[in-house]
Amino acid sequence: MAVKTFTQAEKLTAADTNTYLANGGLVYITSATATSGTTLAIANCFSSTYENYRIIVSDLRLSGAAFVDFYFTGTTTNYAFGRVEVPYNTATALGRGGSGTGLGGAWNFLVGSTTSNGGAMDLFGPNLARQTSFIAIAADPRTGGSFGTEFGGGIQTDSTQFTGFTLSAGATITNLNCTVYGYRKA
């Protein structure tokens, strides 16, 4: 039972608190920060406890402008994605790109640069024995030109039950905060 209706003056027990009050719809699982290097790999964050997850990247700063990719640790095949960009200086959506006609080695998650930005990804079924999919949104940290907000999504076609992931940057990481949440099931 996911919900309990408490009555006036009902005693609030530790068990009820832990079951009904401590876990909201979005449940914190883990977080990590990288301040150097090329990748941040988070292990053992996906399990049968949750079906769907939210991944937040915040205060992303790199040594230069570069893509930040996402792949399930140990799996670098059968990814497909597509992205659309809405530039800050116009209202015209631009096709940003994707994995092309074939399946690639990772999903492109967001763009990082020397100034801070972040992004959010919703991940559907990574620990289930079926195809995994995602949607993501992020703001390009650069101004000028046609840089803007990017929306994307994609799939990973294996039926693998993934347990962790890696974020890889095309430039040296100055800072990368990553938090993983699970969407609570009923």
Next chain:
Amino acid sequence: MSRPITTTHDAITGITETREMTEEEYTALLDSGWTEETPGERSASDNVEEEGSPNDPIPDSGSAPSPS
């Protein structure tokens, strides 16, 4: 040649460490298509092509029969 640095975090133990990648991790990074390419600007030629515009009238699927 040294391999890139990685930060690893285990959600179960809570342990975070920063170290040089293993050969396996580095191979996976390369296989993922990792690139140091700078994300470039897009141009109008990259525009998403739309059929019609949001303001176009919705076409009829067919005309109503005339009353007999």
